[in-house]
Amino acid sequence: MTVEPRIQVQSQDFDLRSEVEILTAGRRDIGAVVTFSGLCRDEQGMLSALELEHYPGMAEAEMRRIAEIAIERFSLLGLTAIHRYGKIAPGENIVLVVAAAPHRQAAFDSASFMMDFLKTSAPFWKKEHAADGTARDWVSAKDADDRARDKWM
């Protein structure tokens, strides 16, 4: 049976509990669920918001491509990835991954794998808004994120 990933790109918030329930409802074969959620930080009070831009269509397509690889590689029983766009305030959710597997290792590893590839391949860009109203710029891509991805290759 092929496992279809649940992929969402949306401006509105998501709910961790209901996303876990969607993956596990009625199932008796899932032994491990790992959820990862990424939130907007205020960078020690410097930031008032992040503005998330995305490439509509490609963002969903690329997240689906990564998710299908993760399902295959870690033999997952379910996988959800949700990424928000638009203006996001400190403390709010940005991204969610929920991975379901028979055992914990595959669930942990696949959530990490999903995030490492999502950060470097899914077409999203963050722009910072400063708390004091001064101009801030686009967030730069980090070499550490490329290295985190490359360890899976």
Added chain:
Amino acid sequence: MSTKLVYFAWVRERIGKPEEEITIPENVVTVRDLLNHLKGLGEEYENALQYPEVIRVAIDQEHVEHSEKIAGAREIGIFPPMTGG
């Protein structure tokens, strides 16, 4: 033949528009050729594509290398490295 170009993040801001339709000259074969061609279209393009090696490109919404041929592309996305997640 006319091709749709779509720009994102600081590439979009520097070029000053989110998308446009352009006719690609016959001597422009690869993604690398296209970035060099666009750089010559004016100061705003020069500013956006000053360092073409950092620019990422997608053809019909799939990532491609700069050596990829662009023949047959319906939509070409041009953007900085991704910073989502």
